[in-house]
Amino acid sequence: MARQRPRTPGEEVGQKLVLAKASTTLSEVMDLLVRYGIHRVYVVNEEEKPIGIVTHTDILRKLLQLAA
Numbered sequence: 001m002a003r004q005r006p007r008t009p010g011e012e013v014g015q016k017l018v019l020a021k022a023s024t025t026l027s028e029v030m031d032l033l034v035r036y037g038i039h040r041v042y043v044v045n046e047e048e049k050p051i052g053i054v055t056h057t058d059i060l061r062k063l064l065q066l067a068a
Helices: 026-036 056-067
Strands: 019-021 040-044 050-055
Touching: 019 026, 026 040, 026 056, 050 056
Parallel strands: 019 040
Antiparallel strands: 040 050
């Protein structure tokens, strides 16, 4: 019997990961963080392969840079 690929990212380890594309806006990422009560959003390419992570700390650091 051939092993099937998990249907969604994180399914193999029993998690539902919240994903964004590289084109997702900062506002949309912030909405995802708040809506799901999470601390990170995984950035994926078109094949849902991970290419990065955006965290609360990343956002706060950038906002502090812009305010300075």
